[in-house]
Amino acid sequence: MQIEHPYLMFLGDAADQLAAKTAQGIVHWRRDWCVGQLRLDDCNANLGLPEMTIAEAAAAGVRTLVIGVANRGGVISESWIETILAAIGAGMDVASGLHARITDIPGVADAAAANGGQLFDVRHPTETFEVGSGVRRPGKRLLAVGTDCSVGKMYTALAIDAELTGRGVDCDFRATGQTGIFIAGSGVSVDAVVSDFISGATEWLAPANAPDHWDLVEGQGSLFHPSYAGVTMGLVHGAQPDALVLCHEPTRTHMRGLPHQALPEVSACIEGHLAAARLTNPDARCVGIAVNTSGMDGDDTRVALLGELSDRFAMPALDPVREGVGAIADALERI
Amino acid sequence: MQIEHPYLMFLGDAADQLAAKTAQGIVHWRRDWCVGQLRLDDCNANLGLPEMTIAEAAAAGVRTLVIGVANRGGVISESWIETILAAIGAGMDVASGLHARITDIPGVADAAAANGGQLFDVRHPTETFEVGSGVRRPGKRLLAVGTDCSVGKMYTALAIDAELTGRGVDCDFRATGQTGIFIAGSGVSVDAVVSDFISGATEWLAPANAPDHWDLVEGQGSLFHPSYAGVTMGLVHGAQPDALVLCHEPTRTHMRGLPHQALPEVSACIEGHLAAARLTNPDARCVGIAVNTSGMDGDDTRVALLGELSDRFAMPALDPVREGVGAIADALERI
Numbered sequence: 001m002q003i004e005h006p007y008l009m010f011l012g013d014a015a016d017q018l019a020a021k022t023a024q025g026i027v028h029w030r031r032d033w034c035v036g037q038l039r040l041d042d043c044n045a046n047l048g049l050p051e052m053t054i055a056e057a058a059a060a061g062v063r064t065l066v067i068g069v070a071n072r073g074g075v076i077s078e079s080w081i082e083t084i085l086a087a088i089g090a091g092m093d094v095a096s097g098l099h100a101r102i103t104d105i106p107g108v109a110d111a112a113a114a115n116g117g118q119l120f121d122v123r124h125p126t127e128t129f130e131v132g133s134g135v136r137r138p139g140k141r142l143l144a145v146g147t148d149c150s151v152g153k154m155y156t157a158l159a160i161d162a163e164l165t166g167r168g169v170d171c172d173f174r175a176t177g178q179t180g181i182f183i184a185g186s187g188v189s190v191d192a193v194v195s196d197f198i199s200g201a202t203e204w205l206a207p208a209n210a211p212d213h214w215d216l217v218e219g220q221g222s223l224f225h226p227s228y229a230g231v232t233m234g235l236v237h238g239a240q241p242d243a244l245v246l247c248h249e250p251t252r253t254h255m256r257g258l259p260h261q262a263l264p265e266v267s268a269c270i271e272g273h274l275a276a277a278r279l280t281n282p283d284a285r286c287v288g289i290a291v292n293t294s295g296m297d298g299d300d301t302r303v304a305l306l307g308e309l310s311d312r313f314a315m316p317a318l319d320p321v322r323e324g325v326g327a328i329a330d331a332l333e334r335i
Numbered sequence: 336m337q338i339e340h341p342y343l344m345f346l347g348d349a350a351d352q353l354a355a356k357t358a359q360g361i362v363h364w365r366r367d368w369c370v371g372q373l374r375l376d377d378c379n380a381n382l383g384l385p386e387m388t389i390a391e392a393a394a395a396g397v398r399t400l401v402i403g404v405a406n407r408g409g410v411i412s413e414s415w416i417e418t419i420l421a422a423i424g425a426g427m428d429v430a431s432g433l434h435a436r437i438t439d440i441p442g443v444a445d446a447a448a449a450n451g452g453q454l455f456d457v458r459h460p461t462e463t464f465e466v467g468s469g470v471r472r473p474g475k476r477l478l479a480v481g482t483d484c485s486v487g488k489m490y491t492a493l494a495i496d497a498e499l500t501g502r503g504v505d506c507d508f509r510a511t512g513q514t515g516i517f518i519a520g521s522g523v524s525v526d527a528v529v530s531d532f533i534s535g536a537t538e539w540l541a542p543a544n545a546p547d548h549w550d551l552v553e554g555q556g557s558l559f560h561p562s563y564a565g566v567t568m569g570l571v572h573g574a575q576p577d578a579l580v581l582c583h584e585p586t587r588t589h590m591r592g593l594p595h596q597a598l599p600e601v602s603a604c605i606e607g608h609l610a611a612a613r614l615t616n617p618d619a620r621c622v623g624i625a626v627n628t629s630g631m632d633g634d635d636t637r638v639a640l641l642g643e644l645s646d647r648f649a650m651p652a653l654d655p656v657r658e659g660v661g662a663i664a665d666a667l668e669r670i
Contacts, residue, residue: 134561134596195533196526198565223568226469226615230533230569237561261469275607280561 001127003095003120003185004063005033008052008087012080013042014069020045022097023068025179029158035060040079045069054083058090064120066182067096074099084108088117095120097178122181123189125201132199132238134280139209140335143241144219144290145273147263149228149256151249152320153219154180156290159320160245161216163329171214174206176235180218191220191231198234206239214332217241223272224264225255233276240281242335245288245328246270250305251295270313287335288328289317336462338430338455338520339398340368343387343422347415348377349404355380357432358403360514364493370395375414380404389418393425399455401517402431409434419443423452430455432513457516458524460536467534467573469615474544475670478576479554479625480608482598484563484591486584487655488554489515491625494655495580496551498664506549509541511570515553526555526566533569541574549667552576558607559599560590568611575616577670580623580663581605585640586630605648622670623663624652 007030009023017024027034027047036052039045052060065087071077076098084094084102088111096102101121103109112119142160144153154177161173173180175187193201206215217239221228246269255261264272270286277284289309293302302319309317316327342365344358352359362369362382371387374380387395400422406412411433419429419437423446431437436456438444447454477495479488489512496508508515510522528536541550552574556563581604590596599607605621612619624644628637637654644652651662 131562134590134593136595191529191531193530194526195528195530195566195569196563198530199561199563224614226534226572227466228531228534229572229611229614230565230567231530232565233558233568234530234565237564255469258469272610276564279559279564 001120001186003182004093005030005185006035006060006062007033007064007066008057008062008092009034009037009047009049010065010067010080010083011037011039011043011045011047011069012067012071012077013040014045015071017045019071020047020069022070022179022182023047023066026066026068026182029183035062038083054086054090058092062092064093064095067094067098067102068182070098076100076102076105081105081108085111088112088115091115091117093118093120095122095182097122097182099123122178123192125188125193127188127204129193129197129201129204131196132203132234134237136240136281137208138211139213139215140242141206141215141217141239142243142245142332143217143236143239144245144247145232145236146219146222146247147224147266147269148222148249148252149225151247152290152292153247156245156247156320156325157216157218158183159325160328160332163325164214164332167329169214169333170210170212171216174215174217176205176218176220190235191228195230198231199238202235202238219247222269223276224269226258226261236273236276237280241277241284242281243285243287243332244273244277245290246273246286247290247292249292249295266309286315287331288315289313290320290325291317293319293322336455336521338517339428340365340520341370341395341397342368342399342401343392343397343427344369344372344382344384345400345402345418346372346374346378346380346382346404347402347406347412348375349380350406352380354406355382355404357405357514357517358382358401361401361403361517364518370397373418389421389425393427397427399428399430402429402433402437403517405433411435411437411440416440416443420446423447423450426450426452428453428455430457430517432457432517434458457513458527460523460528462523462539464528464532464536464539466531467538467569469572471575471616472543473546474548474550475577476541476550476552476574477578477580477667478552478571478574478612479580479582480567480571481554481557481582482559482601482604483557483584483587484560486582487625487627488582491580491582491655491660492551492553493518494660495663495667498660499549499667502664504549504668505545505547506551509550509552511540511553511555525570526563530565533566534573537570537573554582557604558611559604561593561596571608571611572615576612576619577616578620578622578667579608579612580625581608581621582625582627584627584630601644621650622666623650624648625655625660626652628654628657
């Protein structure tokens with residue numbers, strides 16, 4: 001799977017800006033891949049990109065129509081199909097992040113086949129994976145892990161990718177979820193892989209590489225989240241990470257989606273993920289804590305928390321959005 | 336899914352006795368469900384059951400033809416289809432433990448539909464699961480965990496089920512793999528579930544129950560096996576076990592299938608599985624060590640090892656085949 005850019009971002013009839021969260025992430029990290037947006041009449045989201053028709057996008061060289069919007073139920077609206085068919089007719093591929101598959105829409109699948117266009121349902125892996133072997137492979141890998149879901153693991157991995165790239169370090173961001181896959185142009189939605197193959201899919205995603213090459217692997221879930229820890233465990237074992245970054249959102253009062261489930265302690269979370277990582281890479285270490293401080297009141301509180309974490313764990317603690325990830329990149333360059 | 340018995344055990348053209356391992360397990364634990372065996376001319380396996388044709392089996396009241404045999408590549412031989420169709424024609428259901436799906440054979444699927452017969456591909460869950468909630472539910476649960484794959488987790492759980500049943504304790508064996516599913520008549524092959532739903536599938540499999548009821552949950556893999564630990568993790572969290580039994584095979588020199596991967600220490604294995612279990616059940620404890628001593632030379636060595644493990648961890652250490660699991664059942668009755 002390789003999703004070709006430039007992208008035309010399709011927002012459909014998005015109910016609000018939040019419904020276009022995936023599209024916003026893509027624009028944030030790959031602004032130069034996104035040449036325009038296409039919105040239906042009742043769309044309430046806006047990416048601030050030039051409005052384009054399919055014909056205008058085709059003339060501008062767009063290769064893929066990206067459906068980076070969630071609607072009620074994750075289904076594909078009837079009202080979207082005309083646009084999807086027009087894109088295929090204009091020679092574009094179509095990539096969707098919805099739960100429902102565009103490949104399941106008979107008219108769309110037939111049109112793509114007739115036009116030689118590709119359809120990508122990025123939530124649904126189509127590759128066949130082996131079970132993980134655990135055999136060490138060359139190249140260096142970082143994995144973002146978390147105290148919870150949705151605490152900034154993708155953002156952190158992408159920020160480190162950008163920082164290392166800026167320093168001339170040979171590296172790749174490896175996507176494990178839908179937004180990341182649009183940003184990388186490829187990847188595997190590991191939570192949709194059959195459970196026997198989680199670590200194997202991750203070994204495939206971040207394969208053997210040059211000794212000085214860094215893979216920055218997007219994390220998923222948390223070993224301390226009762227719903228998703230199995231995914232995280234396979235990801236940790238398959239990534240064989242040399243370095244972990246722990247991502248944390250300090251204002252959360254319980255695990256995401258589970259009001260009865262307390263957050264783990266930061267120390268337990270570092271130790272737990274390191275213990276798991278060392279099964280396949282005995283040299284695994286935690287190189288930093290990435291804290292999403294956007295929900296914190298007052299700059300003093302924020303600075304105090306970061307200082308406390310940094311002192312306590314003897315590693316950089318920073319908000320990637322505010323401080324950048326230079327201190328973590330420094331640590332990686334020393335490995 | 337409920338596979339109805341009595342069973343007719345179909346051995347096809349099994350290359351050797353090992354190819355009929357699944358069928359042997361079923362006969363061992365459910366001899367009274369297995370009224371006969373059907374073997375093709377070139378079959379090299381034998382379960383010691385009466386030989387029966389489809390007509391004889393139908394007359395004996397057989398409800399399901401069980402394909403409990405592996406052939407090269409896990410596919411369905413052409414030579415089997417005549418027997419499968421005859422069983423359907425005689426009003427039986429057909430249940431298969433192969434990787435290839437009998438529901439994918441057009442003639443077989445059509446015949447089953449026409450006859451109102453059911454087809455069960457037990458390796459391929461057809462249920463739709465929710466993601467795990469981690470919410471505590473009533474009833475008691477035991478989960479068999481292991482230092483490795485294939486160390487006797489199913490045998491141990493079934494032995495405890497039989498022991499508790501014999502004592503009049505209200506309990507159920509909950510199957511998580513193909514042989515176990517034939518033995519229980521239902522269950523979920525958790526390693527074939529999409530990884531987002533491992534813990535949710537386990538919550539579904541071992542649901543809320545009477546406070547004194549015990550579910551004996553078959554384990555899979557090991558938290559220390561780099562190929563399958565994700566499955567194990569979701570299973571541990573979903574089972575919310577009150578009790579763990581650690582299963583161990585002391586003569587193994589490396590993790591199954593991975594010559595480079597050392598076995599974990601028994602102590603690390605108990606602690607690791609307990610730490611994971613306590614995320615969803617803070618009262619989880621390890622109640623015993625089940626050791627497969629079949630590969631050990633000499634009775635003295637065997638007795639010495641069990642004594643050493645029992646002393647060191649202050650819990651029963653036994654070979655379920657030789658000593659039975661009475662000491663573990665005693666521990667469960669004290670919970």
